[in-house]
Amino acid sequence: MVSYAFALILLLTLVAYFAARRQASVVGRSVGASMHSRPTYHGFNAAIWACAPPLIIVLVWVLFQDAVINRMILGLFDADRIAAMSSAERSLLISEIRQLAAGRQFGTPGEDLLAAAQTLNGWTWLAHVSMVVIVGVIGALGLVLGVRAIAPRYRARHSVELSLNIFMVFCSFVAVFTTIGIIASLVFESIQFFMRVPASEFFFGTRWEPQIPIRADQVAGSGAFGAIPVFVGTFVIATIAMVFAVPIGLMSAVYLTEYADVRVRSVVKPLLEILAGVPTVVYGFFAVLIVAPLIRDFGTGLGLSVAPRSALAAGGVMAIMLIPFISSLSDDALAAVPRALREGSYAMGATKGETIRKVLLPAALPGIMGGILLALSRAIGETMIVVMAAGLIASMNINPLDSVTTVTVQIVTLLIGDTAFDNPKTLSAFALGLMLFIITLFLNVIALSIVRKYREKY
Amino acid sequence: MAAVETTGSGARTIDWSSDEFKKRRSRRYAADRRLQYYGIAAIATALGLLAILITSLVMTGYTAFTQTMVSVQITLDDERIDRNDVFGANWRNIVRDAFKAATPGLETADERAYFAMFTNNAPFLVRDRVVADPRLVGTTVTFTIPMADPVDQLAKGQIDRSTPESQRRVSDQQIAWFDGLAQQGMISRPFNTGLFFNADSRFPELAGLAGAISGSFWALMVCFFISFPCGIAAAIYLEEFAPKNKLTDLIEVNINNLAAVPSVVFGLLALAVFIGWFNMPRSIPLVGGLALALMTLPTIIIVTRASLKSVPSSIREAALGIGASKHEVIMHHILPLAMPTILTGTIIGLAQALGETAPLLLIGMNAFITSPPAGILEPATALPTQIFIWADSPERGFVSRTSAAILVLLGFLITMNAIAIFLRQRFERRW
Incomplete structure (x- = not known):
């Protein structure tokens, strides 16, 4: 039915545009050159009148229809019975009725449920039909008003431009809304979490066992939501990744900017960029399929015991992903060092290597540091590689050959296949998400400000 | 370097061609070259990893672009299929009988292992095609049906026949049956269209994208x-x-x-x-x-x-x-x-x-x-x-x-x- 509404709106819009344009050109011909706006603008103006109000109505309607109908369905039942139910029981009842209404019947449902399902189908149908009717009426009204507004002095262009401005301002605010949405949802769910689990336990506890089903009244005493091991694991894997990625990325940037001739550079740079374009799920599979067994065999050969999901494998593969990132940011930093510094150093008789080590790298250091911080924030926020290649059990150790878990792994494993936001298990994922957001935001802000400051210097 | 040569009276002149300075120069050039080698090594590592990544994906992935199929003749006779209720016929038995006919002398005790060689969904594949085209009833049609995953891997050489039977996922007998089918020319390995036209499935041979x-x-x-x-x-x-x-x-x-x-x-x-x-x-x-x-x-x-x-x-x-x-x-x-x-x-x-x-x-x-x-x-x-x-x-x-x-x-x-x-x-x- 929603698609009928959209089709109707589209039809009305097209009719409005062409009718108004035609009308405007007729009027224009009769009054000569004194028409304020060209016919196209009258057309657009009428089209906006015909489509904007119904579109807003449809969106609001679709967003709230189910919630309203759910409430009305609950009203069918005995008020005392509903009041006695918890919110989870209520949503279970609703979903049962909705399943019945959709024709999916399990077992023998009660008479009242079947009746409710029928009522629900009736109401849904009524709601859809009335939506289409209302949309049609309002759209037609807009069409008529838009066409009737056509007059030589009517400033259709201004009106269209005003609508465009409103649309553009709205779109600019989408990014702000997104940030607000991120912060609001994370903070809101985290508050729910901290109402169930004390913050001191989350920040200072050293045991993380969220998968154990715990009754709500036992949570506080169980000590299973200490996030420190999770952060330690994140730190271990990010460190391993940086240890491999920074030297390789930096060295390749140095070689590409300073030593390589143009042809080598034009081939190697795009090849390195490919590494950045590979989806992370592919790296995750690569880690599981090739790297982890390789490290395990190698370690066993040396007589070491290596966990099948070792931190080294996850961190090492993450390093591959970060190499092009660090390389291109260092590349920019090195290229931004003014020629004068470079040539001054050569004039003093320094070799290329000495110039790089003693002049270019110190001069480019802030930019390179900014790049490294950005890469670190990526390593911390990276999800798929660690979900596939790192461990699930949080353990407090920093041995790279052991299995550790990370913040992102926990977020994903806690939320896969679970939407009830009323237990500490799923809510803890939002608390972890909030920490992740704050840490990466902090790193990004520092990195961007370092990079910007440094750019102003030369 | 601490040593600075002073020769003659007062004026500092440096003998750039002295052994010491030659050594010093070559040390500096060596350091320069070392840095260059580090750079080359870094790039080689990165590109090598890219090559390993791509190669390993291609090496493990290319086999999935073909699928081992068996072509089997299935008699869709009127006695077993009601034209008015094609869907409700006993497709399992119809398909199994056709499979059995392809390997004569099959013992009843072996049937389970034998049928496991073909995809579990074979009856549904046949049923769906006949339901879509009921005129097939009463004729004998050659159906091309995917083989089950272990047999598929055997055909592609991913299962080594020389490993002991207990360590591989196909038994000696299944290999013998497979070879028998292959000798009759019933086995083919066309391009795996199912990879693109099937949706997901629990059975690898049917799973697609x-x-x-x-x-x-x-x-x-x-x-x-x-x-x-x-x-x-x-x-x-x-x-x-x-x-x-x-x-x-x-x-x-x-x-x-x-x-x-x-x-x-x-x-x-x-x-x-x-x-x-x-x-x-x-x-x-x-x-x-x-x-x-x-x-x-x-x-x-x-x-x-x-x-x-x-x-x-x-x-x-x-x-x-x-x-x-x-x-x-x-x-x-x-x-x-x-x-x-x-x-x-x-x-x-x-x-x-x-x-x-x-x-x-x-x-x-x-x-x-x-x-x-x-x-x-x-x-x-x-x-x-x-x-x-x-x-x-x-x-x-x-x-x-x-x-x-x-x-x-x-x-x-x-x-x-x-x-x-x-x-x-x-x-x-x-x-």
Whole structure:
């Protein structure tokens, strides 16, 4: 039915545009050159009148229809019975009725449920039909008003431009809304979490066992939501990744900017960029399929015991992903060092290597540091590689050959296949998400400000 | 170096050709060369890893592009199939009898192991084809049916016949049966069309990417139709209209920071807001596309602003000079000229969105769904999440399927990037 509404709106819009344009050109011909706006603008103006109000109505309607109908369905039942139910029981009842209404019947449902399902189908149908009717009426009204507004002095262009401005301002605010949405949802769910689990336990506890089903009244005493091991694991894997990625990325940037001739550079740079374009799920599979067994065999050969999901494998593969990132940011930093510094150093008789080590790298250091911080924030926020290649059990150790878990792994494993936001298990994922957001935001802000400051210097 | 040569009276002259200075020079040059070698080594490592990555994916994945099939004649006689109820016939027995006929002298005790060589869904495959074309009833038709995964791997040489029987997944007897079928010319290994036209399945030999590809398609459509107009409108406003004040500064900082927020956080946002607060269903491409759109938006805004900036001001002034309004200047002149760059950036942004997995996992686009979605409101998987599901599957056959799915995904990404590069080289103007 929603698609009928959209089709109707589209039809009305097209009719409005062409009718108004035609009308405007007729009027224009009769009054000569004194028409304020060209016919196209009258057309657009009428089209906006015909489509904007119904579109807003449809969106609001679709967003709230189910919630309203759910409430009305609950009203069918005995008020005392509903009041006695918890919110989870209520949503279970609703979903049962909705399943019945959709024709999916399990077992023998009660008479009242079947009746409710029928009522629900009736109401849904009524709601859809009335939506289409209302949309049609309002759209037609807009069409008529838009066409009737056509007059030589009517400033259709201004009106269209005003609508465009409103649309553009709205779109600019989408990014702000997104940030607000991120912060609001994370903070809101985290508050729910901290109402169930004390913050001191989350920040200072050293045991993380969220998968154990715990009754709500036992949570506080169980000590299973200490996030420190999770952060330690994140730190271990990010460190391993940086240890491999920074030297390789930096060295390749140095070689590409300073030593390589143009042809080598034009081939190697795009090849390195490919590494950045590979989806992370592919790296995750690569880690599981090739790297982890390789490290395990190698370690066993040396007589070491290596966990099948070792931190080294996850961190090492993450390093591959970060190499092009660090390389291109260092590349920019090195290229931004003014020629004068470079040539001054050569004039003093320094070799290329000495110039790089003693002049270019110190001069480019802030930019390179900014790049490294950005890469670190990526390593911390990276999800798929660690979900596939790192461990699930949080353990407090920093041995790279052991299995550790990370913040992102926990977020994903806690939320896969679970939407009830009323237990500490799923809510803890939002608390972890909030920490992740704050840490990466902090790193990004520092990195961007370092990079910007440094750019102003030369 | 501490030693500085002083010869003669008073005037410091250095004998650059002395042995000591020669040594010193060669040491400095050696250090220079070492640095160069480090650079070469770093690049070689990075490119070597890329090569290993691609090679290992191709080596494990290429076998999944063919599928071992058995061609078997099935008699669809009227006695066993009621023309009015084709669906209800005992397809299991019909198909099993046909399989049995292909290997004479089969003991009853061996039947179980023998039937395990063919895909479990063989009766349904045959049934569906006959239901679609009931005129087949009463004739004998040759059906080409996939072999089960272990036999498929045997045929592809991934199971070594020389390993002891207890350590391989096909028994000696199954190998003998397979060879018997092969001798009769019933075994073929055509291109695996099922990989592209089947949806997901628990059986590797039947699992395909159709559901994932269409799920990704719908999600990308939603992503495009939201992020493209919205991104361009926001960029035009910020670049051409916005006054310089605290609010617009805030928006700009916001956009830059959003571009660096980890993707999993967008998944949390979509889960909490779209699914939790707005009660949208899980696993649907609409929600996935919305999450991807919010992620892609900053990229498109940044690219669009850069390309609007690069249009020379002479064009702007010329249009203003002949009486165009500011909106007309932008709509008629600046935007069309900037469009190739914007499109290039958009395609690259969409390619990133196509490979994005974490947000889709959180909103449940990793469900087990056996039919391709017909629209943005039906549960679906996407290509990257399908890869994740298959990578997690215990069956051996899914290893090569996963690699093949990755190759398909990389193929899409390469195509999109190639289109972007083509657009840039063909239409982009240098001012």
